[in-house]
Amino acid sequence: MPEWIRTVSDTVRNCGAAILRAFRPLRAAPHSPRRPSDLPVSQLYEPKTFERRWQERWQEAGVFAAKNPGQPGFDPKAPKYYVLDMFPYPSGSGLHVGHALGYVGTDIVARRKRMEGFNVLHPMGWDAFGLPAEQYAIQTGKHPRETTDENTANFRRQLKNIGLSYDWSREVDTSHPTYYRWTQALFLELFERGLAYQAEASVWWCEELKTVLANEEVINGRSERGNHPCVRRPLKQWMLKITAYAERLLADLDELDWPESIKIQQREWIGRSEGAEVDFALEMPGETVTVFTTRPDTLWGATFLVLSPEHPLVERLTTSQQRSAVDEYVALAASKSEVDRTDASKDKTGVFLGAYARNPVFAADDPRGRVPIWIADYVLSTYGTGAIMSVPGHDERDFEFARKFDLEIREVVQPPQGVKGLADGACFTGEGVAVNSGPIDGMPTKAGKQHAIALLVGKERGRARITYKLRDWLFSRQRYWGEPFPLLHKGDGSIVPVPLDELPVVLPEMADFKPAADGSAPLARVPEWVRTTDPTSGQPARRDTDTMPGWAGSCWYWLRFMDPRNDRAAFAKEAEQYWGPVDLYVGGAAHAVMHLLYARFWHKVFFDAGLVHTKEPFQRLFNQGMVTAFAYEDATGRLVSSDEVEARGDSYVKKLSGEPLQQIVTKMAKSLKNVENPDDIIAEHGTDTFRLYEMFMGPLADSKPWNTRDIPGCRRFLERMWRVYVDQDGDASIRPSLVLDAPELPIEGDTALLERALHKAMQRTEWSFQSLNLNTAVAAFMTFVNEATRLPNALTRSQARRFLQVVAPFAPHVVEELWSRMGEPELACRADVPRAEERWLVEDEVDIAVQVNGKLRGTARVARTADKAALEAAARETATTQLAGKDVLKVVVVPGKLVNFVVRG
């Protein structure tokens, strides 16, 4: 017995007698080639009886399996469309309704594009390597392979439950050797191109996690994952030279169809600034300290230098009188949590080194050129040269510092008229005119910068320089659950890649993969894995024991999806030629910087290597909004768990005490018991209701609260739609007028009314796809069904059929069910999309607004083609009383819209 028949009959068996009556033998059998006539068919909308069945049918028919060029069934005439979700990290807690929002949105787009005739690539996979997976594994005592497999199984089940039209034959798992083999191979591409290097770097170290972290993974001195304190430590680490691509990562943003806010964030992160390096001579012969400044025009106002506490010259420059104070400060800065160090609002601190430097723009005997050297933790060792010249007159931080330590403040830029400057006791940081600046006096800031640089170049004391905030990317971790570096360390200290045909370098099995207390890599504890031979030379070698960070696998996964089972290359060139770039990439704004920047970087390296044919991976990016939740707080502002709250009409009270509560909007949180799981909604209302509600909540891009109370509205819509199709009077599976060979009615009277309504719904649906405000499409469906409910006998088979084609991407299961009941032999998801036609969208008669002085005073019904004079005449009639005794000064007539009388008196 086929599975779906069993499902239906099980349901029948399990239900009570009352529900049994709802199941009646099918009578419309001649029109339904797929249905045996003895099959019980429900008259009621019961999604459980058919949703799973249609999901299996799609799977069997392979409707969502995308064909690559050269594969059987590939249609070379069909245009391609690649719609990609940001693939999830498969956490132990599973998907909640917020994740599902974007997935449902892209699924609707993918389904619609397929119906429009595109060859659609819509894949899904798992970003399964990384710290959280390992932490979770350690907590539960299970191997991360095991927990990852359990979690991905759960995610896969949840996603399938939502009826998403992924091509599951392309599923990838970044933690699987068949995938990370190619992550390693592509890393070697970067290595061979000199973009991966080892460096002794001052890096973030997290004692709790026993690993180094990238700058981006540390927020205010605490780890992004787990919120553990972090400190800086010098360690030898693998770095990727993303800074070599800074300029292109910046410039190529312009051509992308991305939200402007994301582009701005990326520009900000790359942080290009133009300026100059200036060499200040030290009082030790031949020694200089180099500073970076964006304002070389203010050199004449530099009254002291500040080095970062970590600056290499600090040790040598400190005089004996200052020694103890400096040592204390340096130690303090090193031990201080970065929370304190990076807090911009805190007081400036610092210590004088006792040493002086010479400002190169002043003559050797000019006292203004002798500047004291300080250290302060507001100067970062990792940006510019780790040292600055302080111009307290024209930089807020320097100003604050100078005031605190009573250092000289000199005005060298005159603010424009009316802007406050030093004369008013304020620091002026804008552009003005140079003063007290010798050769550049009188020059505007822009010209002053150029002249100052030319002057420095002439004296060989400086040069123009472009700096980026973007740093090279710390790419190694001393953890277990990641891609091993495919590199061998030879006895002579050289590092060679593992040959491509020896990949993957598989993670060794380890029972205890906890990080070591000293921070050494867990892989170093597997000597039989570490000790190997270099296949090229036959000499003994040691494997690199670091692993790649969690980001590695997501730096190229969209390319693997194009050709996921290729075992000769990461992806075939022909596959990339055809599918690239991603046409629509949807995910949360949380990845605005890191993932999207890293992915662009790798893609550009591949472009240079001739592996891909586009400069950028993602042509259009769309950020889905956050799904928030309602929460309730009592009079004291304390939040109350959702399961203790009861709705009383418009207000909310605490169940036990009856205490009144205030409804607010927050993030979903376990502690508030307001996290929603799609499984629960689907179990209660069905997949289609869940999908519709996800979209109906509001525009895809907006942040909006989940409200379980609203869900029945979508369910009721589907039930109403069902009743429009399924015979309510007799016991057939469908209204007799809708079956395959039903006579087509002439489009007149009520039927013409429905035709108009249908075209309106089609038009609004088309609009909704442009902005991805799919909520308005759902509203349009509801409006049509309301109309059809009012006029059940006027609905023709053609209209019923076309409506299903429009709804199909949104509520695919119920559409397939009704479609097949109508006798359609093919699957609805393979049908085409009917288009709205202009002739059905224009009305013969329209209501125009009649305004007096811009205020609505009535409406007038006029022919669509009426001319301005006729419109005005009709409007005058409507507004007779309001116009009586008034002077009409002007009449504004907007054909088809309104007439506005401007009157006096």
Added chain:
RNA sequence: GGGGGAAUGGCGGAAUCGGCAGACGCAUCGGACUUAAAAUCCGAAGCCCGCAAGGGCAUGGGGGUUCGAUCCCCCCUUCCCCCACCA
């Protein structure tokens, strides 16, 4: 502190171009059906005054442009997100 986004009934939201504010849904109220309830169907409803006809006020607040502003411009308030000593 900087950047981005937002603010419309009791709630979620709608309103292609500057042209009838509140579509669609939730909650609410009324009616029909029912022994009753549920479900369903039909209907009401922004707020204020009024028996009504009608009028006034309304898209966070204040100004402006316009015959006309949820929409464009300026100022302000609140909320959300991101980044925060980058010289």
